[in-house]
Amino acid sequence: MADTPKITFDSVRSFFPHTDNMTYFNAASVGPFSSLVRGAITEHVDMRVAAEKDDSHIAFGTADELRKIFGKLIGARHREIGLGQNTTFGLNLAAYGLPLKPGDEVLLSDIEFPAAVYTFKAAAKARGLKIKYVKSTDRRFDVDAFEKAISKKSRVLVLSYVQFFNGYKNDLKTIGEICKKHRMFFVVDGIQGMGTEPLNVRSLGIDIFASGCQKWMLSPQGCGFFYVADELREKIIPPFMSWVGADWHLKFTDLFYYDKPYFDSARRFEMGYYAVLNIIGMRAAVRMFQDLGIANIRKHDHALIDRLAEYIRNHPYYRITCNMTAGHRSSIFTFTCKDLVDLHKELLRRRIILVRREGSIRVSVHLYNNDTDVDRLIQALEDFGRNH
Template identity: 30%
Template sequence: MGEECVSGDFTACVRREFPALAHKAYLDSACIGVAPLRAVRAVTDLVQGMQYCPAESGTAMHGRLNELRAQARPLVARLIGADAADIALTESATHGLKIALESLPLRAGDQVLIPDLEFIQMGIMWRQLKDRGITVRTVPHDESGRVTVDAVRAELTRDVKVLALSSVQWTNGFRADLAALSELCRRRNVWLVVDAAQHLGALPLNVRQTPVDIVVCGGHKWLCSPFGTGFLYLDPAVRPRLRRPLAGFFAARPPARTWGESFLRPDITPLQDYEFSEDAYAWETGGTGNYPGAVGLSASLSLLLELRPQRIETHLRTLTDYLTEGLDRLGLTVVSPRDPRHRSGIITFSTGRAATDTALMGSLLAAGVAVSVRFTSGVGGVRVSCHLYNTLRDLDALLAAAEEWQRRPRRNGRPPAHTRSQPRSAAARIIGQRALIDALDDDLMGLITARGGVSRGIRRSRLEGAMARTDLAREREIVERFHHRLGQDGTRLALELLRMCKGDT
């Protein structure tokens, strides 16, 4: 499938990877992305395999799981133009930001700048450094919802040691001029900390071309990864100046070739001096990791890399141009920047009032169009997230539902507010239910394929052991189990499964 995505049609590849979205207008990736089929299968295969512990021992299995988790680092590095040694795996953007805050060499009297449009988490976390004598100030946005380089420059006093910002803002999709901010921070000797959670997966970023000291990113939004995944990038030039956080032994170098081999040494003790790497993985927690999440992240990243970030950006530009034109026709106010240099996959629009924005969102949700409403510092509205799996048909559904909402009878010049108690239309419910059926069918087909692979492995083992190709007693046991759960239909299903898997049980 990967080769087809590299050389084949973009739309066809995306359709294969996201079959559950064929009949659903999901435009809310800035909140939660949708996992591709390969990520779902990777997680399922790992979890199902754990019931067999396929390695020869628990120690060997744990080592294998660590190796699988580590495979995500070079894929992250490729995505942002870094080296694998520069990447630490985290559970979220928040986790990465926490490590950054604890690692930066800040002192009492130092100041941190953040835009006033920032995601709430950014402000909450930096404000907690107040007891260390560190203050946080905001850079104001202009009348068009931008945080300009000039505005940042105006706030850069001698006490400012950190500029922390989201490269794409969560409410209006404003895309910062990272190149100019990077140059400014280097001239002023200011740390540049970037939250790329609303950026990566939708837009390219190359840290060699645009130097950034620290990048944090969660996986569950535009990277389309399972929850509990993310990464932290640490510029190798600045790592020697960072405090390394407390970490477990997996973040240290083993005294032997592997930690499994180290445990065999009689001289190992808990209080001996262990050496930590200068690579970014030394900033990880160093304990047992989120292995299913890591393999899911790797699978999702492999898809993004095959489709190519530049091609995804071009696709999103087509979608956002189309949406902006449609919103203009309806007379709805586009809140997001129109300048292509500051555009992202997020297009936010407004009716002019927060209450009616919320009412319109409710109407869109009832029509089967998934969007959000977000505000920060007075900027926001109905937020639409256009991602690689979205199509012009999704946007037509949104525009048609918005136009229908505008045509409803008005009270005091305003459309009636939508409440969550209003039932969704039967057609909208059917669309959602069909999407679920499609997803379940894909799971079933994936499980059948996996079952066939296990059956072939059993056949090879029986042949190597000079046993009969088929164990009739085992087949009878399978049929009886299916019959017990599903009756006669279960019997027929079991026999068909045995046939498809060639009876190699």
């Protein structure tokens, strides 16, 4: 893989066979596989079918590489990164592992994706914590309402980087500073921004960052990672740990040692042996993000969204429902109109793949999209708008 040419925005679409048959605007639900992912997984499956060699060194090596890559992508040290199966894994690490005591408050947005809510509700019950919802304003996390909601008992804020239904990107810098001022842990569900919105977890004051990679990171379902700030690691005591969290120095010939130290890194929290096919697929997928750069991906996505937004803004039948200001927009664009369900059906009929969320059409624009995709969508909207 290392000697193949660097992927550029001119070449990237050719790695996505689906682009020949449809217009895909649905990475916020699930990302399509590239031919690189398919190739890497297929090759590995063939190797396992042949059963000629043990793949554990490939698995450990791939996991090592991925921790380093994710560290670079989010501005963390690689020892602050661990691999998990999804976003929920990292959220559970926070919910059950953070040093909290009965009566402590966990603040959540009242428009948060359910992943954080159900995880922290269960942890609250088990640990005697209190959940407090911060009231949103105009379907966005309201920073002033958050500050007002903080009490002496508030110890944690859990928040999405980008909101799943309208693409609103939270101002993590300001929010992180407020958390720091009030000595609160800052836990971020990053999945809807990871891969399209650059971030630096350390400069944002994030304590735990969790992201699945099955959406914008274009990896198999069952892939994800988490960040635990160095300063926090020793304070996190989750009710679950595993043998791969102990430092065996990769010597598995003699396993009757029960006094190995846990890794001096976030790897200590990883849960048992790897889903090897998944991490092989994820390694192939992340290459695009290394080659293109997340800031460039954002630029690409936003330029396509700008064209679509311009059309919608000037059409009396449609209305933009997402925030388009520089600090709060993302690669999720949403709009609405009167006959939304019919419009959605018509778009699907034309093989324009996207979803309805909370009264809007959600358009997820990503690195494989191009002007032709936007033209197809605009043409479909034009035809539908003419008859409605």
